[in-house]
Amino acid sequence: MRRHFYQLDVFTDKPLAGNPLAVITDGDGLSPRQMQAIAREMNLSETVFVQKPTGNRALARLRIFTTKRELPLAGHPVIGTWFLLAQLGVVPAQEGSVHVLQQTGAGVLPVEITFHEGRPVRVAMTQKHAEFRAARVDRGALARALAISPRGLEPSLPIEYVSTGIFNLLVPLRRRSVLQTMEPNPPALRRVLRDSGTMAYCFAVENRNTVFARGMLPWEIGEDPATGSAAGSLGAYLVHQGRLKLATPLEIHQGIEMQRPSRIRVEVLAQHGKLVPRVSGTAVRIMEGLLES
16 A cells, blocks of 8 residues: 655754654554554654544544654654644644644644644644653763763753653753763763663753753764754753743754754743643655555
8 A cells, every 4th residue: 555655854944954754644554563664664763653533632643653662752753743734734724823632642632833824834732741850870970971071061050850751861061062072972871871761961051042952862873953852851941940931932952963953942831830841843844755555
């Protein structure tokens, strides 16, 4: 059977930047084994399969696969898939914002799509409330794993695990130049993170509304060009530390050192005493075709 697929670059409005994503728009009838095989064939960080929802609340069901496993939820696959579905007319265009529900492995969740002159211009997703966990990390070992001086770590902010769905280690740095010169050693980083599978999300605050970041992975792929889940965690962390005001847009620049510049917007709201990030971005379609399956 032939199925339509698209490739997009997410968290950018320019081709060949941002974080690549594959989307199979007619994913009904595929088994988990088949979807996993297709994701390996696509060989991107994530591949999304769009299916009919199992209930009547959601507009579509999203199945998200890496080359190795299925994920319940991830930021850039959601942003990119709904940007594409809006372009294809699955979401009726109307000026301003449209709210839809999506079925994911993490439940039925809201998505907001903003249209201008009949075209989608931004997609936003609300993440889970932030959870904070102290990090018992050897600062010297962490600095060595990142190939920086321990003096490059920002002393006024804690190294901390934060989750808005997935825990990531947030690593504050003194300045952007430290971020630019990092050359991480994945095996050493994996030892520091104790094989937890989490990312070291390293960042330098440029000003109150701008942050530069790099998502360092403790396996051989090494680095992620744009990480929606970690960006939401970072926004909540900065509010928690008094460095960002509630409901103030924060722009995170990531992927620059990989020649895949990305821009992620985060706003953090307070709901029932919890910090809830809202992550948004754009996407650009760069490829489409037919897949034999």
